Amino acid sequence: MPPPHPISPTGIDSDSPLAEHGIEQAHQLASYLVSIDLKPDMILTSPFYRCIETSQPIAESLDIDICLDRGVGEWYKKDRPTIPQPASVDALSKFFPKRLMTDIVDISGVVPSALGESEDEILARCQTFWRNFIPQLEKVLPQVETLLIVTHAATKIALIMSLLGYQSVRENLKPQDRVDSFKTVQTGSCSLSKLTLNNSHWELKMNGMTDFLTNGSEMNWNFTNGFEAGSDEDIASRKAAAEKTEAQKETEEISDDEYEDVYFTLELPSSRHSTLASPFDVPLASKARKKRSEPKAETGDQEGEDDDSEEGKEEPDVVFQKQLETSLMSNIEPTSVLQMSGLETSKPLVQINESIFQGRWVKVNGTEMIYDDSGELVAKVDDRIQLTAGKLKRKEENPDVTADQEMSDLRIKSEKGTTFLSEVLNLADHVDEEHKQNSERADTP
Template structure:
C-alpha cells in the first residue's frame, strides 16, 4: 500500500514559556525542557481530537526531544499504537547558537515513555552545526525522500501516520510536501501561511496524481485556549527560545499599556546597489517604502528609486540596535536590492 495521509503536530506549551523558576530538564539535557501543565492538558485535548477524526494514524513518529514525546504519549495511549523516534523531524537550531543540544536516545527515553518502541531506525539526522533556513528546508526534503519509501517498504499495511515535531520543522515539512522551494513562501494566492501554534495539527493527503495537498492547516479548534504561541520564519528568533519569549513579553507589555496594534520587530540588512563606495547611496532623510516583505521578492522604494529585493542568508551575523540603543538583536537575514529600471 501507499502512505496516503500524514498528520503533523507541534508539541504542547513548554514549561520555559512561563515565568521562572523553570523545572530542570528531565533528561538532563540543556535545551530539552518538559511541557508545562498547560501543555500536558493541550496534549490530552489533541489526543481526544485525533481519536474523533478519520483516518486515524496507526503509528506515531516523534522528534527525540522530551516535550514531543510528552505530546505524543496520550495520543498513543488512546489509539493503542506505538511511538518511534525520528531524528529527521527534530528541532531546528541556527548555526550561531552557542550550543546545539543533542537529544537523548531511545534506550534512555523509554524509561519515561512505555509506548516508545525501538522498532525504527531514523532515516536522517539534522546537522550538528545548526542550520539556516535553506538547510532546514533541504533537511526536510531529504528526510521525506528517504522516509516515505523506507516506511512503505517496512509497513505496507499502514496508510496514515503522525509526526510530532517543532514549529520550524513542522513548517519546513509541510512546505516540502507541498513542493515549495523555501520556508517563507505563502501557500496560496491569499497569502496564507502554515500555522504553528502549540499543539496545532496539520493534515496532508496524497491526491490521485500522487501530489500532497493540505486539508488542515494549524488546526487548534479543539484546544480550550485556541491558538497559542504561533511561530513562523518571519520571526527573528528561534521558536520558543528565550529571545522569542522576551520579544513576545515586550509586545504584550506594550499592548497592556494601551497599544492594541499587533506587530513584530524584524531586523534585516538591506544591500543597496552602488557604483561609488566613497559616498552614501541613501541619505539619512530618505523615505523608505516596502511592499510584499513576506514574499520572495519584496519591492522597495527609496525616495523615487524602485528596487526589487531577494532574501539572502548572511554568512555569520550582524547586530542591530533599537532606537534607544538599549537592546540589540542578531540579524541573520539580508535582502539584496536590484534596480528595477537600472540606468
C-alpha cells in the first residue's frame, strides 16, 4: 500500500501525485483509448495533481488538450479539519507545460464550497455543473463531440447520478440503467464509464470497465464506505481489508498443502468372487434356484407342481454371490457414482452406486499410464486397489427400534471418532473370513 499522503508537488494538503502503479494504469488507459474508434476530442479534468497526471499520457497519445474545471474537483466532507484548494492554472502549467490549456479554464463556472460538502450538496453541485457546462462547451468549443472527464470517485458518482436524473448519490441504479448487472456506479482506479445522448436522454453504456488494466478493478469506492476516498481512514480500511485477504490466501495455501494428488486403478472382483455389499440395498434370494441339469425326457411341469425340493439347491451364499456379481457388472456405467473412504489405510472402502467393496493396496506389475481425452499423459500409476471378496450380513431386526432410530444411530460417531463408513469397514474385517470359508465350501465338488 502507498503511504497515506505522498509528498505533494504543489505543497497543498492532500494534493498527492500518483503512485508508480497509478502511473502504469494511466498508460494502460491511454493505450486502450488509442485502440477504440470513438476517441475523445478533449480532456476535462479536476485541477488536483493526480487527475492531471492521469490525463497526461492520454493527451500525449491522442494529441489532445487538457482543460481544468473546478466543477469536477474532489469532494471533502464538512467535518474535515482542512478543505484543500487546488493550485492555480499558472502553478500547474509548470508541471504540465505541453498539454494544459491556460486560456480556457473553469468552463462550468462551478466552484465547490470551501467549507466542505454534504452528500446532497455534491449532488447539487454536479447538477449545476451539467446545466452550466454543456451549453457553455457548445459555445466555446463547438468542435468537441466526445469528451473525457477525469475526476474523483465521489464526484464521478454524483456526476453520473445527476446526469441520469437521480436524487441521491446512494440510490441503486434502475434496471434500465444497469450495465453488467452493477447496481451502483463503479469507481475503481482508472476505470472507464461511458454515457451517450440518445434523443435528449442520457444512457449509461459502460460502468467502471477495467478490462484494459492488468489487475482489473481496484479501490472501488462508494458513499457507503463512510470515509472520504483517499483519506487516512479510507487507506487504513483498505489496508486492513488487504491484510485480511492475504491472510485468507495463506490459510488456503496451507490447507492445500495438506493434500496430495493420488493416481491409482481399481481392480474389480473376478467372476469367482462376490463383493462386500451394502447391507441395506442388496436383496437376498427368498428361494434358492436349482443347479442346471440335463434335460428331462418329460416336457413341462404339471400346474402347481412344487419344484423347490431340497436336492439340487445352491447354498444361499452362492446365490448371493451370483446375484451381486450380476447386479454390479450390469450397473457400472460412465455415470456411475464412485465414492472412496480410508485411502490412507491398508484396506480402503469403495462404493460404486449402491454396492460397497473392501479393497487392499497392491503394486502393479510394471507401470500403467493414464491419458486424457486428447491423448495427453496425465500420470503414471504404480498402485492399484484390488477389491476383495467379502459380504455384510443384514442386521437382525429389533421390533423395539424404529427405522428413524436406526438411521439416527448410524449418524452417531463411535467413541473412537470413526464414521459410519469406517464402522462398515471394521465390520467387514470380521465377516470377511467367514464368507471366504463359505465360498470355498460352495466351490468344492
